[in-house]
Amino acid sequence: MRRSTTRAGTARLLAIVATLATIASTASAVPASAAAGTAVVGVASGRCLDVVGGSRESGTAVNIFDCHGQANQSWNLTSTGEIRVYDDTLCLDVVGADTTSPADVQVYTCNGGANQRWSLNANGTIVGAQSGLCLDVKGQSTANSALVGMWTCNGQDNQKWRTSGGSVDTQAPTVPGNARVGNLACDSVTFSWNASTDNVGVAFYDVYHDGQLMKSVSGTTLSTSLDVVAGVTWGLFVNARDAAGNVSQASTTVPITPPQCQADTQPPTAPSQLVGSASGTTVTLSWAASTDNIGVRAYDVFRGDTKVGTVTGTATVPPATSFIDSGLAANTRYQYSVAARDGQANTSGRSNTASVTTGAGCSNPVCGVTQVGTDTDIPWGLVTLPDSTVLYSRRDAQDIVHLNPATGAKTTVGTVPNVSGTDGEGGLMGLAISPSFASDHWLYVMHTSPNDNRIVRMKLENDRLDTGSEQILLSGILRNKFHDGGRLRFGPDGKLYASTGDAQNGDNAQNKSGLNGKVLRLNPDGGVPSDNPFGNYVWSYGHRNPQGLAFDSQGRLWEQEFGNSVMDETNLITKGGNYGWPACEGTTNGTGSCGTAGFIAPKRTYSTADGSCSGITVVRDVLYVACERGTRLYREPISGESLPEAQVYFNGTYGRLRTVEPAPDGGLWLTTSTTGDKDSTPNNSNEKLLHVALGG
Incomplete structure (x- = not known):
């Protein structure tokens, strides 16, 4: 049960529909003789996706047929993920909204239903947003008039499609320019930008506030009205997206604080x-x-x-x-x-x-909090060294600090090379130390570079980073202003696990050949473990922006993930598991696709107002979850494979909480992320590093 289509436009064609340069987000009247779409060709058969008999009646089946360029083989995509035909009047549709395998497809009057929304992975599969099933030529037939339906995705060529030209577009649009606002009112604002350019054409613009998608508009739209909340400060930005699913880097952020709709000078009554x-x-x-x-x-x-x-x-x-x-x-x-x-x-x-x-002694789960340090930058990753001191990364300052919690003494051990901010959440992020750190001194780092997110390692010798020893273990993880993931954790199997965000493109999460929207698993030297499920680095997929990773006493991996605007979630990760984003957010999306077979449900969800949780750790088989917007720490005892209860601590006491890690005395390290966490400006924060003593 996963993440929802509240993220409008997430069902969209990826690389194989690169020639859809003329797609628009709304239907337009185009004569049949001048249909602006493209043929979609079966890889196994070389024949085109075709409306049977050239019929324009709702309910007509779909088959494959020799490509002839007529209107019944000319398909367009809308910004809501529909695949339209016949001058955009009919949509590719799963009959009866069936989510079971097998199911039939047809063309039907476009109605906005989830059974008419699609995404296509980079491996060529076209996947129903509601069902998670693949568009499939029945019986693996390659013959003319073979019917097309839905079947469990199996990776075979009868489930793979390309454009008639077969070209692949991997070039993202340029960054939208001159982001600006006008007509700011208490409940609305006009947001505008300058056009991006693309080698094929910009199909859509995706508008966000603070990493949450607000709306998608067509590639010809350069201004749109947005609903806002009076008195609440947001940061607005926009990404450009082409028809192949390539997403630009984000525009500059425009902060807004709408005025109140009515003046109010009357205070509440006293509690x-x-x-x-x-x-x-x-x-x-x-x-x-x-x-x-x-x-x-x-x-x-x-x-x-x-x-x-x-x-x-x-x-x-x-x-x-x-x-x-x-x-x-x-x-x-x-x-x-x-x-x-x-x-x-x-x-x-x-x-x-x-x-x-208070009583004579601590009989409670949380027994005491001690401030062990402060920082003017955002402490992001944190690890405990063998001598019980800690290292932590400063996200925007791009350096690593050695802290002695007993004395408060701090030493900067060095700056990590080639780190770049994103004017959002990227920068210097996760840390991990080798399981054999005492002898090999390897420090593992995940960070944003000017071109990607990457995982590197380097030696820590005599309290200094040996940058000359740096090894790039994994590069090419897509970056963006938000949704960069960033946590690292060594498992009891000796492998390195990493969480990666979807880089503000939900379709990345379902592409098992890509590195984004995933939990990745690496050998310590950066190699691919031989027992990974897909023969690459991917361990699990279908994630939006996962950050927290932690192992329990049974060696099971728990993961914490940011939702869009409805739910955050805690997941128990299984090898090869699909956690569903972007088809479902949390456990609800209003269309039923959270119940899709193959999507793994979260073990606990949180409203985004009470969550936006980044870090997790497990101590004595209790999961601790550090939340930013929720400004709290959840304590959740693990019972079997479930998290039946969640106790709330420090609700607003220390502000936004980002990272929680086990301390060597059986307690917790806890860091704040109160200010400056949505930009890349160094040393504009006022943060705390805390030790939490735990009791019974």
């Missing part, structure tokens, strides 16, 4: 009936909700006069009225109060004060 109770060194608070003329959006929790947490809601969902304060001192009396805020930062008075005394 009331605040009470608290202690269990060991953890305090649980609850209170009665405040009221407001428009709506309460958050509660700020104070311990004495220090704000120690924030409970947030949305415009439609009020914030919760409880909070857990963890890691406190034993036998200590604390005083708490709570204040409410609305969407325009009007703040209520404080609630009544609740006094709570």
Whole structure:
């Protein structure tokens, strides 16, 4: 059960339809004699995808037939992933929206249904977005009039297609220029840009805010109206995409903060009936909700006069009225109060004060938090060395720091060569040390270069990076402003695992020949392990932007993944598994494709408002999940193959949390990512590195 078609336009033809330069995102009246599409040819047969008998009736079957250039063999793609024929009046359609194998196909009046949306992998397979099945010539026939249907994807040539010219387009469009906004209102904005160029032609522009796809428009559209949220700051950007699925690098980011739709100067009422109770060194608070003329959006929790947490809601969902304060001192009396805020930062008075005394010792899962370091850049990857000190990467400053948590002493061990930011989430990311680091001193690094994402290794000798020893183990992982993945983790099998994003092109995730939208598995020297499922680096696929990787005591790999706008997810990774993006997001997309056979369901999902989680680790078979937008740490005991409960800690206490790693004493290292995490500007952050002591 995977990720959804909320990411509009993700079902699109890839390399084999490179000549679809005339595709538009909406139907246009073109005479049949001048049909602007292209023939789609079966690799096994050399015959064309053909509407039987040249019929224009809905419900007509589709077969293969000698290529003759008539309108019933001329196919176009829309920005929503439809494959249209006959002047764009009929769509390639799975009969009855059948998701089982085998199923029949036909042409039918275009209706926007998921059974009329398609994607095509770089290996030539055309895949139904709803079913995950492949367009297939029945019985592996190569004869004229052999019918076409849907069948479980098997990689055979009767499931592979090319254009009549057989050309392959691998050149991405240029970056859209001069991104700009106008007509900014409380609920809308006009976003515009200059045209990209392409060797064949720009088919679509994909518009994002902060890595989330908002809409796709045709390649002739250079301005569009967007729905926005009053008072919420977004960063808008756009990518160009050609008909072959090649995606440009992103435009510059344009920040916007829409004005409020109506002035509001009335604060909420003060929270009331605040009470608290202690269990060991953890305090649980609850209170009665405040009221407001428009709506309460958050509660700020104070311990004495220090704000120690924030409970947030949305415009439609009020914030919760409880909070857990963890890691406190034993036998200590604390005083708490709570204040409410609305969407325009009007703040209520404080609630009544609740006094709570902690217990004699820690009997709780979280027993204490100690700040061990600070940084002006974003700590991204973090590893513990054999002497219990740590190394961490600074994403935008592009260097690596050696930290002694016991003393707070820091030393910069060197700058990683050839690192490039993306004006988004790329840069210097994941770290891992060799399982035999004590003797071989290999440090593994994943980073963005000017042209790609890559995995390298180099020696750490005498507390300095030996950049002359650098070896590039894997390059050619596509990069973009967002969706770069970046986590590294050695498994108990001695192999190196890496998470890669889809580079803002969902179809990359389903291309098993590509490196993006995957969990990859490498030998320590960069070779392909002989037991990988597809004969390449791919271990699992169908991922959007995975970052967290962690192994449990049974050697099973867990993965944390960013959703688009609906759900984030935690997955249990299996060899060769398909986790479904872009056909499904989390467990729902409104079209039923999350139940598609072969798609592996997540073990836990989170709303993006409560999630946007980057790092995970496992300690004593409990999964810990560090979340950015959710500003919290989840604690999730592993039970069999499930995560039946999720406890929330540090909700707003430390802001956005990015990386969590096991500490040598059985606790956790935890880092923040509060500011500057959506640009590539070095040293514009104010971050913390924390040690979390764990109890029973």
